[in-house]
Each structure stands twice: as structure tokens, then as C-alpha cells.
Amino acid sequence: MVGSYKKLQKFMNSRILRGGISFLFVCAFLLGCNDDDGGLVQIEERDRAEQQMEDSLVLETYLSTHYYNSEFFTTGSDHSYSDIVIGELAEGETVAPDGNTLLIDAVETLTTEFQEADYTYYILRLNQGGGDSPRFTDAVRFRFEGSVVDTEEVFQSIVTPSDLSLQTDGITGGAIRAWQLVMPTFNTAESFMNNGSGIINYSNYGLGVMFIPSGLGYFSGSVAGIPSYSNLIFKFELLQYEEVDHDGDGVPSYLENRDSIGTGVNDFDVTDDDTDGDDIPDFIDRDDDGDGVNTIFEDLNNDGDPTNDDSDNDGIPNYLDEDSTESNQPDN
DSSP states (O other), X not given: OEEOSSSOOHHHHHXXXXXXXXXXXXXXXXXXXXXXXXXXXXXXXXOHHHHHHHHHHHHHHHHHHEEEOGGGGSSXXXXXXXXXXXXXXXXXXXXXXXXXXXXXXXOEEEEEEETTEEEEEEEEEEEOOSSOOOOTTSEEEEEEEXXXXXXXXXXXXXXXXXXXXXXXXXXXXXXXXXXXXXXXXSOOOSEEEEOSSSOXXXXXXXXXXXXXXXXXXXXXXXXXXXXXXXXEEEEEEEEEEEXXXXXXXXXXXXXXXXXXXXXXXXXXXXTTOOTTOSSSOGGGOSSTTOSSSOGGGGOTTOSSOGGGOOTTOSSSOGGGOTTOOOOOOOOO
């Protein structure tokens, strides 16, 4: 039967938050692994702005000299990332072969600020998807292939749908910044169906390619198959997502990015939002305002949403107001 695409099964969240992902997959996407685990290895860091200038030139050159099989994607919506074929112009050529399009003519050019440097990255959008869009703190289910721009060597390919929390909680792994930026711009599958043998078939899902500078990837870090300062290519299928509440306090983690609310600009950073100044970011702090009452118990009307309870009508929800200590915690 066809299932809702809006939420994943409950086991997905527990798998992600408990780190139930293969070791190779974790090390490819972790923000950091221990050296003795064969994971991320740090070398001397270069200036981010200077490195981005070099990376930008590499990416623009690549996009201007490579093409993809655009005609293949003119019909249908359920193509695979493995259907995306990227070729290189022969020396002296400036026009892509028939049925193909130069990447530079097809990609979206986007910019962002990260670690006090301005970055440019590129998206080839082949199918938007018919479902909903995840947020940068959510968990996603996807398939992908990753390769290094300079060598065009594939460092990892995930054929079986895999799960990843885009935002690390400091204990379990999280995605590189590029994935936090790109995944929310696509939609998940419109529907999915179990074929009866345990295999899930997805329909009208997000399909694309991202071309990213090293600063939005691993920068000075390196993992197996990915040298330091590598510009990367990810072909991907966005299948499903689940809204994540990292600390289980009833407030979805994306809503704990409070310095972005109302500004119209998302800084994609929940680690710098700390209402009570206890050095624990709100998205992993069970008592956001430090008043001794856990946020989950400040949902006085028991509607599952602590953000709309304001006992003293001062415009500050109880869970962010240290002067409001009412609680619906049951007596033990």
C-alpha cells in the first residue's frame, strides 16, 4: 500500500540517533572522526577565503568543460542518480554533443557565508520531487554517489536507501555543511510503496547533483578516498525525511535556531542559540531557560507544542521565560 511521504517510520529516527549506519558511511559524512579509527585526519589549515578563490576557479573550469546527458531527463521523474552521465569536452571543443548540455549552462549558482568566508556552490536540479522539503536539522533518507572533482574518482556509492541526521548533536554524526544547504531545497518522494518483498519503491523524488568547494565539505580534513581541500560532486536522490527534535523537549530542532527566526535569513546554525547561557545549545538542552522546569513540562495545554504557552502574557513563551515556572509534570 502507498504510505505517507511526510514522515518516516519510527524506526528511522531511532536508527539515526543511535548511530545505526555503516562505519564507512559514517566516516564519509561525519564532521570529524578519531584518527585511530581511520576517519578524519586534520592537516595544517589554509586561509578559508584564499582557498575558496582557488576552489571557485577549479569548479568553474570543471563546469565549463563538462556536460551531462540532459536529453535523457526530458521525460519521466523516477530516474536514478546512476542515470546521470557526465562527460568531458575534447580539447578544443566548446559545444556539448547532441543530447547533452554543458554543466555551466544548466546549474544554479548559489552563495553562502560559512566560517567567516563567502562560498559559491552549484546545483544541477533534475527533478524537484513531489513531497515535502526537510529542514537543515532534520533526518533524511537518500541514495547517492560521491566523487572528487580533480580526479573524478568515485569515493562512495550508496545504492540501498540510507539514513542521516543533517545536524550533529555532538554525539552522533551529522552532515557536511553543503548537505545542510542543498537538501532543504529539494522535495522528498511524492509516494512510496512496498512491493511485498521488503523493497520500497519511491515515486517522484528529488534528484540532483551538487558541486561544492572544499570549504563546504571537509576542507583540511581527509577521509578514505577524499584528499584534503577536495572539491566534491554528489549525485543524489532525496527519498524521505523526518522532523527531528534532538533533545525530545517538544520543540523541533529547526525552531531552536532562534537568532534566525523573523530575520528572513537562515544561518543554518543551532549551536549558537543558548537561552540560559549554560553552554548547552537549546536544541540539546532539555531546560532551555534554566528555570528548573524541563521544556517538555512547560507545555501547559498539553497540545504537544511548548512554544504557545505564555502564562504571564509577556510575549515570551514559558519555556524561554525563567520567570514562568509553571509545570504540568505529573507527580511521581
